[in-house]
Amino acid sequence: MSSVVCVDVGSTYTKAARIDPRGARLIRRAEVPTTSATDVLHGLDAAVAAVGGNGGDLYVCSSAGGGLRLAVIGYESLVTAEAGHRVGLSAGAQVVHVSAGLLSGPGLAAVRAARPDVVLLVGGTDGGDASTLLHNARRLAAARFRVPVVVAGNAEAGPATVSLLRERGVPVTLTSNVLPRIGVLDPLPARGAIREVFLRHVIGGKRLSKGARFGSLVRSATPDAVLAGVELLADLTGYGVLVVDVGGATTDVYSALIPDAESETGPQRDVAGTLWRSRTVEGDLGVAVGAEGTRAAAVAEKLDLGAASDDQQLAAAAAVVALRRHARGHSAGPGQPRTGGRDLRDVRLVVGSGGVLRHGGGEHVLGAVLGDLAGGWALPEQARTVVDAQYVLAAAGLLATDHPEAAAGLLDGLLKA
Numbered sequence: 001m002s003s004v005v006c007v008d009v010g011s012t013y014t015k016a017a018r019i020d021p022r023g024a025r026l027i028r029r030a031e032v033p034t035t036s037a038t039d040v041l042h043g044l045d046a047a048v049a050a051v052g053g054n055g056g057d058l059y060v061c062s063s064a065g066g067g068l069r070l071a072v073i074g075y076e077s078l079v080t081a082e083a084g085h086r087v088g089l090s091a092g093a094q095v096v097h098v099s100a101g102l103l104s105g106p107g108l109a110a111v112r113a114a115r116p117d118v119v120l121l122v123g124g125t126d127g128g129d130a131s132t133l134l135h136n137a138r139r140l141a142a143a144r145f146r147v148p149v150v151v152a153g154n155a156e157a158g159p160a161t162v163s164l165l166r167e168r169g170v171p172v173t174l175t176s177n178v179l180p181r182i183g184v185l186d187p188l189p190a191r192g193a194i195r196e197v198f199l200r201h202v203i204g205g206k207r208l209s210k211g212a213r214f215g216s217l218v219r220s221a222t223p224d225a226v227l228a229g230v231e232l233l234a235d236l237t238g239y240g241v242l243v244v245d246v247g248g249a250t251t252d253v254y255s256a257l258i259p260d261a262e263s264e265t266g267p268q269r270d271v272a273g274t275l276w277r278s279r280t281v282e283g284d285l286g287v288a289v290g291a292e293g294t295r296a297a298a299v300a301e302k303l304d305l306g307a308a309s310d311d312q313q314l315a316a317a318a319a320v321v322a323l324r325r326h327a328r329g330h331s332a333g334p335g336q337p338r339t340g341g342r343d344l345r346d347v348r349l350v351v352g353s354g355g356v357l358r359h360g361g362g363e364h365v366l367g368a369v370l371g372d373l374a375g376g377w378a379l380p381e382q383a384r385t386v387v388d389a390q391y392v393l394a395a396a397g398l399l400a401t402d403h404p405e406a407a408a409g410l411l412d413g414l415l416k417a
Contacts, residue, residue, distance in 0.1 A: 003027060004403065005053035006395035008222050009040055009062040009208075012248050012288070013355075016047035017395045018056075024409020028052060029390055040064055040208045044217075059398040063222035065206035068198050071097035071116035071147075075123035075132045080153065083179040084122040086278065087152070087187040091194040091224060093118070094250075094281050102132060103139040111145075117202045118194060119147055121161070124154030126180045137161040141168040148201045152178045152190040173197055195220055219398060223252060223279055228397030230254045231277050232404075233349075233411050240347035242380065243393065244319045244369060246354035248288030251318045253326040254279045255342050278342060280326045285318040287311050287356055297321045302374075312361040315354065316368035323369050327377035347380035351414070353388040362387035386417055 008015045015031040030050035035043035040062075048054060070093035074081025077100035088095045097114035099107055111119070119140070123133035133153040140149065141164045148171040151161050158174050165172040173196065176189035203215045219225075226245070234241045234256035243254040256277045284293030291314055298317040301324065329341030350370065352362045366385040373379070392414055396407040 002056070003053060004057045004059060004399070004406075005048050005051060006059045006398045007044055007047055007061075008225070008391070008394045009044055009060065009064045009218075010034055010222065010247075011036070011064055014040070014043040014047045015391055015394075016044075016051045016053065017391065018051035018053045019395065019399070019403075019406055019410065021399070021403045021406040024406045024412075026390055026392065026395075026410060026413065034064055036064055036208060039210055039214075041211075041214050044214070058217055059219060059395075059402075060217040061220045061222045061225040061394055061398055062203065062208075062218045065208050068093040068194075068202060068221045068223075069096045069115060069117045070094065070120055070194070071111050071114050071118075072099070072120045072122065073103060073111070073136050074098070074100045075129060075153070076100055079182070080122045080124065080179050083185055084120050084152070084190075086185065087178045087190045088120055088194070089279050089281065090187050090227060090277065091191040091221075093194065093221070093223075094283055103136040108139055108143055108145075116147055118197050119145070119149045120190065120194065121149050121151050122153045122178050124157065124177075125182060126155045126177050128154060130154050130157035133157050133161055134164065137164040141165050141170060144168055145170060147171075148173070148197045150175060150190060150193045150197055152176065152193070155180070171197075171201060191224075195224060222394060223281065225394045225397035226252070227254055227277065227279050228400050229393035229395070229407070229411070230256050230351075230397075232396055232400050232407055233351075233393070233414075234258070234277070236408055236411060237349060237415070239349065240344070240380075241349045241351065242323075242344060242347045242383070243351040243353060243388075244323060244366075246315045246318050246322075246352075246356060246365065247286055247290075248355075249283070249286045249290045251282045251285040251290075251322040251354075252279060253282075253322050255326065255344060255347070257342070257344075258346065278326075280322070282318070282322045282325060285322055287314045287318060287354075290318070294318045294321070311356050312364045315356040315361055316365045319352075319365050319369050320372050320375065323372065324375045324377060327375075341377075343378065345378045345381050347383050349415075350380065350383045350385045351388055351393070352385065353391065353393065357387050358389045358391070362389075386414060388414060389417060390414070
């Protein structure tokens with residue numbers, strides 16, 4: 001095999017990278033506007049042609065059409081619903097709704113209003129409560145909710161839950177419990193199930209292409225591919241990695257930390273489990289269509305934006321706010337405790353991504369992040385910074401399974417940049 005081509009079909013641009021898997025090197029990269037208004041295959045084929053990759057193997061990820069929208073329905077807000085929320089984010093989804101407890105009429109209406117592509121139904125540890133999981137499945141089934149459901153709750157109640165949904169024609173996938181025991185988070189089976197549902201149901205449902213070829217090419221949601229690249233980067237280096245990706249509409253943050261045995265078993269362990277490799281997406285922060293959201297968030301966080309017309313300044317504000325939210329965690333409402341925060345003090349590598357950073361704004365944006373002394377979170381103590389100027393994280397994640405040496409070579413090039 002002479003080369004492979006990795007393609008990321010984004011909402012704005014389609015980016016292609018031609019890679020020599022034997023030499024583990026990037027040959028050429030290009031980007032073209034995503035052709036969502038007609039057929040995304042037009043832009044994909046143009047990007048592949050631009051790197052001279054016609055006829056080679058294609059590895060494609062996509063966030064076009066808004067990516068993957070996920071609703072999480074759980075049993076208790078600080079335990080299984082929180083665990084499901086964390087798993088959903090790590091699966092490359094934008095979590096658009098989280099609820100806990102018995103699903104009511106207004107609760108069902110709130111799920112519908114969030115317009116999810118997939119519902120993650122969780123609840124109860126293995127051998128624990130089963131009634132809430134079954135009740136919520138009945139409500140979804142009775143409402144003839146046609147959105148695909150991934151069931152990842154109490155293992156004993158799983159088959160009955162699936163039967164309730166399947167009898168009413170709801171597409172359903174059963175997988176292992178995301179929280180089999182208190183404090184033990186098992187994200188991988190649910191992540192895999194969500195990925196398969198995304199590929200099987202969501203890609204085609206977004207009507208991004210007129211035929212079936214695009215759906216057959218896409219291997220994952222883009223954030224899922226990037227997280228795989230971040231995880232590999234942490235494994236290769238052996239230390240904590242933090243990535244901030246500032247886009248036109250959203251700002252994503254990824255962190256891959258080194259497991260701490262005391263955090264897993266000690267008295268202060270998190271009842272919803274510890275997710276050492278995590279992602280958050282901020283749908284209100286960006287530098288193009290998300291600019292107004294960035295300005296509003298900057299005001300709320302008491303950041304000085306000045307005129308806020310400069311893309312670098314907007315990108316810096318988006319990155320700072322996104323990192324604050326990622327590190328501090330989130331709250332279910334006013335007066336509620338924060339959950340899901342991240343201790344990033346041991347991060348040794350901070351990677352910046354996104355058009356503004358790749359086109360000369362990396363030093364300013366990452367400097368703002370690491371100089372955020374008033375953010376309410378502990379900054380990395382000994383971190384170097386690098387910009388993913390060649391956009392190799394997604395490509396490395398796509399290649400990690402089939403071509404691990406090539407993926408490692410791309411990341412080594414990033415480290416040497």
